[in-house]
Amino acid sequence: MTMMMSLALAAGTALGAATPMEAVTVSASRRPQALDQTLASVTVIERAEIEASAAADLLDLLEREPGIALARTGGSGQQTSLFLRGGNFNHVLILVDGVRMASTNTGAYAFEHLALEQIERIEIVRGPRAAFYGSDAIGGVIAITTRERDRAGFAARVGSNGRRGIGAGIGARGESGGFSATLGGEDYDGFSAQTPEGFAHDPDDDGYRNRHGVLRGDLVLGSQRLAAHATRSEGDVEFDQGRSAVDQQALALSLEGPLAPGWAHRLVLAHAAEDLSTPVFFAAFRSRREQLDWIADVALGERRHLVFGLNLQRERGRAIDTFAGATQYRGEVDSQAGFMVWQDGQGAFDYELALRHDDHERYGGEATLQAAAGWRFDGGRLYASAGEGFRAPNLNELSSPGFGGLFAGNPDLGPERSRSAEIGVEARLGEARAGLNVYRTRIEDLIAFQGGQTFQAINIARVEIDGAEATLERSIGEWSLSGTLGWLDARNADSGARLLRRPEWQFGVELGWQTTDALALGLEAMHVRDRVDIGGALPDYTTVALRADWRLSGDWRLTARLANAGDEDYGHARGFAAAGREFSVGLRWR
Numbered sequence: 268m269t270m271m272m273s274l275a276l277a278a279g280t281a282l283g284a285a286t287p288m289e290a291v292t293v294s295a296s297r298r299p300q301a302l303d304q305t306l307a308s309v310t311v312i313e314r315a316e317i318e319a320s321a322a323a324d325l326l327d328l329l330e331r332e333p334g335i336a337l338a339r340t341g342g343s344g345q346q347t348s349l350f351l352r353g354g355n356f357n358h359v360l361i362l363v364d365g366v367r368m369a370s371t372n373t374g375a376y377a378f379e380h381l382a383l384e385q386i387e388r389i390e391i392v393r394g395p396r397a398a399f400y401g402s403d404a405i406g407g408v409i410a411i412t413t414r415e416r417d418r419a420g421f422a423a424r425v426g427s428n429g430r431r432g433i434g435a436g437i438g439a440r441g442e443s444g445g446f447s448a449t450l451g452g453e454d455y456d457g458f459s460a461q462t463p464e465g466f467a468h469d470p471d472d473d474g475y476r477n478r479h480g481v482l483r484g485d486l487v488l489g490s491q492r493l494a495a496h497a498t499r500s501e502g503d504v505e506f507d508q509g510r511s512a513v514d515q516q517a518l519a520l521s522l523e524g525p526l527a528p529g530w531a532h533r534l535v536l537a538h539a540a541e542d543l544s545t546p547v548f549f550a551a552f553r554s555r556r557e558q559l560d561w562i563a564d565v566a567l568g569e570r571r572h573l574v575f576g577l578n579l580q581r582e583r584g585r586a587i588d589t590f591a592g593a594t595q596y597r598g599e600v601d602s603q604a605g606f607m608v609w610q611d612g613q614g615a616f617d618y619e620l621a622l623r624h625d626d627h628e629r630y631g632g633e634a635t636l637q638a639a640a641g642w643r644f645d646g647g648r649l650y651a652s653a654g655e656g657f658r659a660p661n662l663n664e665l666s667s668p669g670f671g672g673l674f675a676g677n678p679d680l681g682p683e684r685s686r687s688a689e690i691g692v693e694a695r696l697g698e699a700r701a702g703l704n705v706y707r708t709r710i711e712d713l714i715a716f717q718g719g720q721t722f723q724a725i726n727i728a729r730v731e732i733d734g735a736e737a738t739l740e741r742s743i744g745e746w747s748l749s750g751t752l753g754w755l756d757a758r759n760a761d762s763g764a765r766l767l768r769r770p771e772w773q774f775g776v777e778l779g780w781q782t783t784d785a786l787a788l789g790l791e792a793m794h795v796r797d798r799v800d801i802g803g804a805l806p807d808y809t810t811v812a813l814r815a816d817w818r819l820s821g822d823w824r825l826t827a828r829l830a831n832a833g834d835e836d837y838g839h840a841r842g843f844a845a846a847g848r849e850f851s852v853g854l855r856w857r
Contacts, residue, residue, distance in 0.1 A: 296610065308392070310333070310391040318826065325378055331791065340461075341473055344474075358685075361408075364413055365535055372584040374664075384414070394706065395654040413498050416449065419435075420857035433451060458473070460473040460507055465507065482495075509546060519535055538558075540554060554584050618640040619640075635654070653689075655686055656687065657685065672721055674721075680724060705734075707734075736752070754772060770798045813829045
């Protein structure tokens with residue numbers, strides 16, 4: 268560990284544009300805070316960084332961030348698992364405009380269908396956040412805010428493998444409120460998602476079609492702001508055995524503002540839905556969630572805050588055999604929760620204590636606690652935290668009849684539970700800024716289909732995760748340099764076997780050159796090594812990307828990206844391909 272920490276400090280940060288310390292996060296503690304005041308590892312990606320990256324999609328953008336690893340099963344639109352700090356794909360809480368988006372059937376969110384054109388801002392909070400948010404936030408939280416326009420805009424893109432997309436939007440704001448609308452679509456001819464090593468390889472191209480939209484509006488009512496958000500994505504995915512259609516939507520109505528001097532609140536009523544159908548498997552799934560959140564932030568001093576809130580939630584899901592026209596299972600679960608956060612500081616010290624209790628219809632109550640403390644020094648800060656997490660079983664795990672009685676769900680399942688600890692330090696080293704986070708997570712009662720002779724779902728598995736993330740960034744005149752080094756040891760605690768598809772080492776570096784006010788060039792490189800999958804080790808790989816952002820005149824911009832410039836032959840999972848060399852060019856007006 269000592270050698271690893273030394274290497275991490277030497278190599279060091281976030282791939283992509285550096286997040287300024289003046290940026291504000293809401294997701295870390297459910298109230299607005301400057302990044303240097305939080306007691307957590309947080310990254311904020313703003314709209315300008317998203318556009319400058321010229322990334323192919325949201326997953327391409329997220330893969331560059333510390334603590335995130337992907338298992339993509341092909342190109343854009345193909346099914347992808349995202350692992351945050353080594354946890355499972357359903358151990359990260361996904362919020363879109365504050366709405367929980369994970370499927371009630373699988374517990375996972377299909378990132379591949381949320382278009383970058385829909386996104387204004389992304390907040391990534393690493394480490395457990397169950398004491399603030401409840402279920403799923405074992406590895407962390409990814410909170411996405413959709414576009415809010417104040418004028419008209421247009422974007423178009425074309426690229427390799429038949430990529431072509433277009434988007435447009437309009438918006439206006441005034442003293443009494445505003446509205447915003449964004450619509451767009453993208454088509455991608457793609458490539459064969461599976462390699463000859465795949466179990467169902469077909470050499471034809473596996474394409475993707477996406478249509479999406481965002482509507483937002485708000486109205487000022489005295490001291491309160493009433494807002495409505497609607498997001499929808501429709502995806503059509505080809506794969507080597509057939510195709511799937513996915514519809515995702517989120518609706519939210521919120522009221523927020525001051526209730527009294529020093530006392531602000533936010534009330535949210537939301538609905539999330541996902542419909543997934545795969546005709547070749549005669550399968551369809553329906554996921555629905557309604558939630559009501561009320562959050563209050565009471566300022567009791569310059570640094571003293573009491574944050575508390577309530578949450579009501581109803582989850583519904585259904586699995587359908589489309590060949591027989593029969594429902595395989597139908598489930599519904601209600602839950603209620605309350606939480607409280609105390610934040611305070613004295614001199615150079617800050618501390619935070621959070622407590623939450625969730626009452627679940629199926630398994631009863633679950634209490635989670637989190638504590639953190641920090642010390643500020645000249646040019647940096649040191650902080651430490653310890654927290655609990657849990658994941659409630661999804662409807663498939665609770666209710667599925669399985670396959671002829673095998674691998675069936677279990678209505679008596681309990682939640683998966685975790686305990687985590689972390690130490691982080693950020694400091695200026697001359698003209699550079701460096702950071703190091705070391706963390707440890709233990710997860711118990713993991714749900715596995717290992718019960719008896721029928722392999723029923725039971726709480727049995729255990730996982731041990733140790734890791735570190737180091738960051739370093741430096742600007743010299745027109746040049747900027749940043750890099751990240753991540754180390755992860757994630758294992759089955761009973762067998763000692765490493766968890767699949769999570770790299771032990773992940774290193775990224777970015778070099779940027781701002782030649783003029785109108786032109787910016789960038790080079791990105793990522794090296795991933797020491798991964799295992801079913802059947803043994805996966806090959807290491809290195810990818811290099813080049814990008815350019817050029818202001819043509821006035822409000823017109825041209826972006827270009829050459830991804831995987833070396834045409835590296837690699838994959839995130841055995842038997843599945845990743846994109847080779849891909850070029851894209853985009854034109855944007857706003």
